[in-house]
Amino acid sequence: MSGTVTEEDLGTRIEEALRHRFSERSAAAEKYGAEFVGLWRAAAQHALGGKLVRPRLLIDLLQSLSPSPLSERETACAIDVAAHVELLHFAFLLHDDVIDGDLTRRRGPNLIGALVAAHADTHVEPALHWARSSAILLGDMLLSSAVLGFARADVSADARERLLSLLEQTIFETVAGEHADVALSDGVIAPDLRTILATSTYKTATYSFVLPLRAAAVLAGSSPAAEEQLSEIGRHLGLAYQLQDDLLSVFGDPGQHGKDAYSDLREGKETAIIAYARMTAHWESIEVHFGRSELTVSEGSEARDRLRACGAESFVLGLIHEHLDAVSTALAAAESDGTLPAAAAQTIRAHASRVEGRRR
Amino acid sequence: MSGTVTEEDLGTRIEEALRHRFSERSAAAEKYGAEFVGLWRAAAQHALGGKLVRPRLLIDLLQSLSPSPLSERETACAIDVAAHVELLHFAFLLHDDVIDGDLTRRRGPNLIGALVAAHADTHVEPALHWARSSAILLGDMLLSSAVLGFARADVSADARERLLSLLEQTIFETVAGEHADVALSDGVIAPDLRTILATSTYKTATYSFVLPLRAAAVLAGSSPAAEEQLSEIGRHLGLAYQLQDDLLSVFGDPGQHGKDAYSDLREGKETAIIAYARMTAHWESIEVHFGRSELTVSEGSEARDRLRACGAESFVLGLIHEHLDAVSTALAAAESDGTLPAAAAQTIRAHASRVEGRRR
Known part of the structure; x- marks a missing residue:
């Protein structure tokens, strides 16, 4: 089995690692009720589908720094670390949007905007509070996930x-x-x-x-x-x-x-x-x-x-x-x-x- | 050298570990300007001086679970992990206060209230925004510090x-x-x-x-x-x-x-x-x-x-x-x-x- 990651499947593997992480968290969230599951599902929707600039930069450079092609184990470890860099990015974006009061990103609603829209039946103030508090808490989990991901990297x-x-x-x-x-x-x-x-x-x-x-x-x-x-x-x-x-x-x-x-x-x-x-x-x-x-x-x-x-x-x-x-x-x-x-x-x-x- | 921690010096050692952590961070903050140093100094003031219920429970139980007195190395490791439990507690309190809109805790101003008071010369809205944003960001750092502390525990x-x-x-x-x-x-x-x-x-x-x-x-x-x-x-x-x-x-x-x-x-x-x-x-x-x-x-x-x-x-x-x-x-x-x-x-x-x- 060749462990070399080609340009075309690199994005797919990072995306898969992220998707796996979110679906595993959504499953764990079930114990805590529908709202918490909903938060994780919304997180997956908003975090996936990006350009993955940061993880791609990491893996592209790693490949060109290594004298020989990466083994499957090294590739898996790199994908994992790179995926956690993306989670860190998303955590920062969430808290940034809370701080800036932003409800949109790239013209569509951001996670906060989407949560506000999902509670359009309630009053504006509680819906905004609910959405922003959710974003603070989700950011906390993704930030700690990123640190945990680095702590568990399969390296010396x-x-x-x-x-x-x-x-x-x-x-x-x-x-x-x-x-x-x-x-x-x-x-x-x-x-x-x-x-x-x-x-x-x-x-x-x-x-x-x-x-x-x-x-x-x-x-x-x-x-x-x-x-x-x-x-x-x-x-x-x-x-x-x-x-x-x-x-x-x-x-x-x-x-x-x-x-x-x-x-x-x-x-x-x-x-x-x-x-x-x-x-x-x-x-x-x-x-x-x-x-x-x-x-x-x-x-x-x-x-x-x-x-x-x-x-x-x-x-x-x-x-x-x-x-x-x-x-x-x-x-x-x-x-x-x-x-x-x-x-x-x-x-x-x-x-x-x-x-x-x-x-x- | 005896490594046993007695009731009276236990609190002191946990408090010292926390104080050391905050002063080290305040020093590192200097590169980033007076406002960031101020945030860390305020953090130390508000995080220190508590009852340390959580770290004390951890160390009390560890001592009574261990068949022989803890070595100095085991004690140092336990104090360190316990101090990071306290940092986690403070991180949660900060984000909780942001979410609840609280400006006081135990009758005095909490960190947010103190930062608002320190900017009493400006308008209320920017002062509140500044204080709450600072609390979100400080909470992020303490949360990640807690995870890093656990990741670096001197254990197998x-x-x-x-x-x-x-x-x-x-x-x-x-x-x-x-x-x-x-x-x-x-x-x-x-x-x-x-x-x-x-x-x-x-x-x-x-x-x-x-x-x-x-x-x-x-x-x-x-x-x-x-x-x-x-x-x-x-x-x-x-x-x-x-x-x-x-x-x-x-x-x-x-x-x-x-x-x-x-x-x-x-x-x-x-x-x-x-x-x-x-x-x-x-x-x-x-x-x-x-x-x-x-x-x-x-x-x-x-x-x-x-x-x-x-x-x-x-x-x-x-x-x-x-x-x-x-x-x-x-x-x-x-x-x-x-x-x-x-x-x-x-x-x-x-x-x-x-x-x-x-x-x-």
Whole structure:
């Protein structure tokens, strides 16, 4: 039996591992009543069917770091760790949506929105409370599942401690980033560019890019030096990804990226685009539209045009290129000093080029 | 060097372990700014100084289960696991307070209330949002710390898997109980007595009593049969504890128990007392006071008198005795068939007698 995972069946195996996990939890939930089973079923619906960017990055890199094809046992372990990275992602999304008061994600209702809709017969306040409380509790279970998954990885004791310590740092830093993001939105700290870039790095890059890259290095038995290099690469790549996301929300085609047009502007999200615009003379004419929940599409277009005119779009595009250049430089260095094999550098380059060309 | 832990230094060592954990996290938080450090400092203030009921139960039982005094290494490991049980407790309290919208605990501000007060200069809504979001995020970190703590316990691989599986079940069941509690308060499920007793068991007994008892059994190397017996004992003991708590809130002396007088009535908390009262002819005269946030002390006293007159107090007292009797019966059986040593049974009896005599 060959243990090599091909591109086409990789997604299927990760998806299967997640599906198995959710159906096993739904079955265990039966003891506790229909509402709890309903929560797990809703969780499965909302957590499955994604692009699996994080687990794919982990496994792609692991394959290219390993000198020989992975055994079936190594593959199964990697799929399992990767699936738990996805559960962590979903746990963070849930608590993020509770904190931000969001009811939608990618134009459809998110889990909270779906639970509210399912209790449309009751009053709005209890239905919202019920839905948000459910999301807090589900997030708690998925977060603890992710840690348990790492703790049970079928690896040596040393590798397990490396994985646990990586996960511990990841959760700490992601929460620090989310906490800073809340501080920004509640006006507790000032929205300067440096703070916003650090917040994006901590909140998104750390768990979405650094974690999969370093976990792959641990599973491949790579050196701590390689892990260190991958941290730096992941931070740059993740920040470029988040900046691209910010650009798409304001300047992208909603028909392609699938979010509500101008939702970031409507919510008053403090992004690098806004931080730059605040420093220009155009800000006064943009500020009137910023954070207005009733922003119309034509007002949004006007704000977008002004954000373009003030130079915010090209500034952020420049930042993205800087960070992707930093990825290239770090990869070239790691390749030339032998910290990373050529195949691994190539895998990361392929993922980086997807960040740059991303339209959704 | 003697490794035996005496009653007087036990609390100190658990408290020290927790204090160490919080100061280490506060130091790590510095990289992420003053607000994040502030969150960790507030966490330490609110998490420390408790009665440490759960960790003490764990270590008391472990000592009496072990045929010989614990070595320093075993003691250190037990203190560490016990401290993580306390962190889990604090994580659950934080998310519980967010869900219930509580700003106080034992008459003082809870962590959320303290964070709101610290931002009294800003508007109420952002201050509340900031405080609640902070509590969600801190709870996430403490929850993951608890799982990491169990995963790193200095025990054999088998014992570690037993601990992890115990913790996994505990979190799942506690969250199921909390979810049912929210369903009760939002009117999603009916508040019948059977549902309320099951909810209390899942939400409180499982992590506060079953977890420490079974964790002690795992650390002592006791048989799975002993763990099973301790589960049953913990469920009865924990339910008796919760019912006693419910009685104190309505019938106890606020000067002693330290909570706001009649806070359960004011919040409309669905307890066994209320479930019983609903089935009596007195309910109509009690219902007018139930769940009224502006309930005065004299109205509270009136409701209390009616709850006494309808027989709810003696009914719940009877339930407490039944569950404590069930503890005694299970202990006697476990002692006579050799599942538990006499010293262990004695330790649990001592903890049970404290539940019965509890006034705060």
